[in-house]
Amino acid sequence: MSLTQLSAMLDASAQPFLADFASTRFVQLYLYVHRVDGLEPGVYRHWPDTGELEIVRGRCVAFSMIADIDRAVRAHGDRGYRYVHFEAGAIGQRLYLAAEALGLGGTGIGAFFDDEVHRYLNLARDQGQVVYHFAIGYGG
Secondary structure, X not given: OEHHHHHHHHHHHOOOOOOOOOOOXXXXXXXXXXXXXXXXXXXXXXXXXXXXXXXXXXXXXXXXXXXXXXXXXXXXXXXXXXXXXXXXXXXXXXXXXXXXXXXXXXXXXXXXXXXXHHHHOOOOHHHOEEEEEEEEEXXX
16 A cells, blocks of 8 residues: 555545534554555654644554544443444544545444553553454455
8 A cells, every 4th residue: 555545545535524523533543554655663643733644653554543432422421332432433434535535445443442552552540441453455
């Protein structure tokens, strides 16, 4: 995958979406980069406002969506929990569409071990909760 393709997918994932709670983002995207031309393997955090990729870990594309559920609940009460998952689903949908448009394959991943992901990313309880994963690459 090229860095240009990855950038297009990240741009697509960061586009605003229409929802009554969408004024604030609650989901942070983490990337597990393996084979992207022009980008060292590793784990990166994507900052959608600037487009910056911050290296988080290692020299090791799958995505982890890490949500600030506490902040969502403070902002929207119990519905905040639903809104977090709605937002993650909207990001996943955009990644599906961007992958297809770029001639790549993508898949959402709902089966994962939360605690293992948190340990791998060195996330403390107050730093977010993994809610969804997504993998992108060339078809087999």
